[in-house]
Amino acid sequence: MTEFDRIPKEVFSEAEKFGVLQKDILFAAHADKNPEGVFCDNWVLVTEDEIIMVGGINLVLPKENGRKRDKQRLTVKYSKISLDRMDRNDLSDFKTEKQISGCIMTAYNKKTEGYCLVTYLTCQYEEDFQELCRLLNNKPGSSDEAPEDSEGQHPPHPNGPGGGPPPKGGHGPHGGHGNHGPVRRKKDDDYCPKCGRRFPDPHNKICPHCIDKASVVKRLFFFARKYIFSVIIILLAMVAVSAIGVVSPYISSGFFYDQVLTKGGKFYGEVMLVIFLIVSLRIASLLVDMVNNIITARIVPKLAYDMKKTIFDSVEKLSLGYFTNRRTGALMNQVTGDANTIYWFFVDGLPYLIVNVLQTVAVAVLMFFIDWRLSIVALIFCPLCFWLIKLLSLKMKKFHAKRYSAARSMNGQLSDVLAGVRVVKAFSRERDEISRFNQRSEYLAETDKKIGLFAGTAYPGVTFLFTLSSVLVLGVGGWFVIKGQMTYGTLMTFTAYSAMLISPLMFFVNITQSITNCFNATYRLMEVMDAEPEVFEKDDAQSISREDFRGCVSFCDVTFGYDKTRKVIEDVTMDIPAGAKIGIVGHTGAGKSTIANLLIRLYDTDMGRITIDGIDVRDLTFDTLRKNIAIVSQETYLFQGTILDNIRYAKPEATMEEIITASKISGAHDFIIKLPDGYATRLGWGYKELSGGERQRVSIARAILRDPKILILDEATSAMDTKTERSIQAALEKLTQNRTTIMIAHRLSTLRDCEKLFVIEHGKVAEEGTHRELIQQKGIYFKLYTLQYQALKNAGVGE
C-alpha cells in the first residue's frame, strides 16, 4: 500500500473527473508496468464501491550528477495516459499472479462471468498488491491494517455530489498528508529518506545511492579504535621512513658530489663523513621500519580477529530466514572473502599508501624547490603515464575477470564430473565429458595466452616512456650544468628524485582498485552486521524450568510463508496435549516440516500463534525452547569431527554412559561399535562417510541425548529399512512415554503407533483423528493408506 502523500495531485484530480474526492479513497496502490511491459506510474485507487485506475507517467528525475544530492526527489510532472473505472461490487476474488517477468492483479467479474486483469506490475510491488487484494477481498484478520494509523477504518462515504463538477479552487492542491487516507500501512520506511528511492532490499534499509563514504570509513576505523596508540606510533614511523627516504638521495648524490667531492665544498674530502651519514640514515630507517613492522604484525592479526569475530557473531545471531533468502544467501558466501579483502588492505595497502603519498608530495615539493624548470620536464610525462597505466590495468582487469570465469567454469565442470562419476559411467558419457572439459580447458589456455601477450608487450611500453622522461631530464639537466646554471650534484639529486616518482605512480593506479574493493567489502559486511534478526528473543522473555515444562503444544490459526508472497501453511490449528504422541502426514511440500520449524522458532509465524504450556513461543527464552525441544530433521547434518563429538554436540557435558545409552536407543550403537575406531571414528572430508540411515541414527542419538520434553522426528527414519525403523521405534516407545512426540512422515507405517494424526494438505489441516477414525472418514488419509497398503500387498509384504 502506498502513502497517500506519495500520490501525485494530478491523480486525485483525474479521479475527480469521476466525482471521486480524495477523501473517498480508502486504499491506493502504485503499479509500475503497463501491458507492453514499459515502466510507468499507474495508480489503483479504491473507494467504497469503485476501483479507479489512473495510468500515466511520473517523470521523476533525481539529480544524479549534482554534487550535493537533493534531499527531495524532483517530481517534474505527472502526465495521465489512461483513466478507467470498475465497479467494485462486480468484482471478487482479487489475486496477484506471478508471470514470467513481473506480476498481474486479477479479479473475477460477476457481471461478465469471467476473470479480468486489473493491472500489470513488477515484482517490486507484489507485496503491496497482495495486501491490497487482501483488503479488497475484505478478509478479516489481516495482520497489518494500519497499525500506526489512529484513524482506522473510515466510515463509508455516500458519493454525495455525484458526477457534478467537483468543487475546485482551494481544494485542488493536495495539502493533505494523507489526512483522509484511512486504511493504509505505513511503509514510509521502505523509502530512502534522503533520495526518496525505494530500498533495493526492504529488509536491509540501506540505500546504495546514498550511503556515504564517511560512514564506511568511520566503520572501518571503528575496529582500529582499540589500538589507537599503536596506530599513532605506526603513523609516526611512517612519517619518519618517508622523511629518511627523501633525505637519503640528497646525501648520497647532491651533498656528496657538491660538498664532498668538489674542491671548495664545505666538507671537501670527508668521504668517511658521508659514508657515516648514509650508514646511520640506513640504520635509522631500518630501526624505524622494524619497530613499525613489529607493531603492525602485532595489531593487524588482532584487528582481523576482531573483525571476523564481530562478523561471525552477527551472522550466528541472524535468523534462519536470512540464510535461506536467495539474495542474502549469496551475500553470506562473500563474508570471508570480504574480511580478507579488508585485512589485506590494512596490511598491504594503507601503510604504503600513506608512505607513498607523503614521499611523493615531499619529493615533488623538493624538486620544484631545486629547479622548477627541470621539474616540469620531469613531471610532464607523469599524467600521461598515469593515464596509460590506468588504461592498461583496466584492460588487464577485464582479462583477469575473463580468466577467472574461465577457470571457474573449468574447475566447476571438473569437480562436477568427478563427484558424479558414477552417473557419467552409468550413462557412458565419458567421451562427451572429455570433449566438454577440453573445450573449457582450451578457452582457459586461450585467455591465459592473451594475458601473457598483453602483459608482455604493453607494460614494457610504459616503462619505456618513463625511461624517455629520465633521459629527457638528463639531457636538459646536462645542458643546464654545462651552462653553469646547475651543479653536477644537484642534477644527480634531481635524477634520483625523479626516479622516486615512478613506483608511487604505479602504486596509485593499483591502489584505487584496492580502495574500491575495500569499500565494497566493508559495505557488504556492514550490511550483514546491521541486519536485524527477524526472530529475536524478547527482553522480558520467560523461561520455564525443566521440572515445570510439560510440553503441551497448541497451534492457533497459524499462517506462514518463507517469502511473504507465498503461504506455505495457512490457518493451522492443532492441540497437542502434554505427553501425547502425534503424527503429521501429508504429501511432499504440504508444509509438514514448516510446522516443526515454527515450533522450534527457526521462523516466526506471520499470523496466529503457537503456545507451549499456554505461553506464546515468542515470549519464551531461546534457552527454554532449545533445551526442552529437540528435533531430528530431514537434513541430517553432521559436523566434521568424531561421531562422539557429533552426538555430544547436543550436550557437551554428557558422560560416556549417557552417550552410549542415547546411541543404543537410536540404534546407532550397533553400527558404531563395528567401526574400527568406534565412537572415535572421524567424519567428514577425507574420512569415513556414513550412509543415509546411519547418519539419521546418529542425529537421533544427538536429539535423545538432550533428553527433551518435546521430541520432533521429521522424517527421521526415512532412509532406514522398515526393520531397522521398527526396532528404533520399539526403543523409542519407552522413551516417548511422558514426552510430547511429534512424528512427521509420509510413510504411514512410521506413524502407526501415534495417538492422533493430523493430515496436512496444501498447508491446511485437512483431517485429524486417530487412525481408526480417519479410515472411517474415507478421506485423504484413507486414500493414502489404501495406496500404501496396496503397494505393500502387491509387493507381497502386506499379506
Add this chain to the structure above:
Amino acid sequence: MKDSVFTLADAAGIVYLTKDTAHFFKEGDFIGADIKGEDGETTHHLRVWLHRSFPLDMPFEYISVQNKDQEELGLIKSISDFDADERDIITAELERKYYTPTVTKIITLKETRGFSFWRVMTDAGELSFTLQDTSKSIARVGADRAFIFDICGNRYEIRSLSALDKNSYRKLELYL
C-alpha cells in the same frame, strides 16, 4: 489384460489435446477451455493456465494446460494442431504470460557496493533496474543468449549477445 508390452507413453498416460478434444476461447482478459475427457464428457473451464515446457527452444510446442488447482488437463503438442483463431488466442495468452522485455542496448551500467544500476533500452522502451550480486544475476543460456534477474525478481532477456552493439557488450562483458 493383454500381454502387450507397455511403452513409456502408456505408463505416463499423458493426454494430448487436439482440436477434437479441446476448444479454447477467450474469456474476459484470459483464456478458458472446454476439454473432452477420456469418458467423452466435456468439462467447461472458465479459466485455464498455460505453461510452456520448453520456453526457450519450443515456445509453441508442448504446452501444459492446467486448471485452477494446478492439475494438468492435458498437453498441447503443437499449437498447429488447432485452427487459426484458437491458435491466436493461445498464442496471445502465452505471449502475455511469458512476456519478457528484451534488452537491445545498455545505456549506462554503474556498479557500487555490490549493487549494479542499469539503464537499458528494451523492445518496451527505456527501463532501469537494479541487480544485487551482478554476475550471479545474469544467466547465460547457450552461447549467445542471456537472462538478467533484477533484485525484485523481474527478468529481462538478451536475445543475442553478439548482436549487441560494442559499447553495450563491453559494459556487460565483465559480468558474463
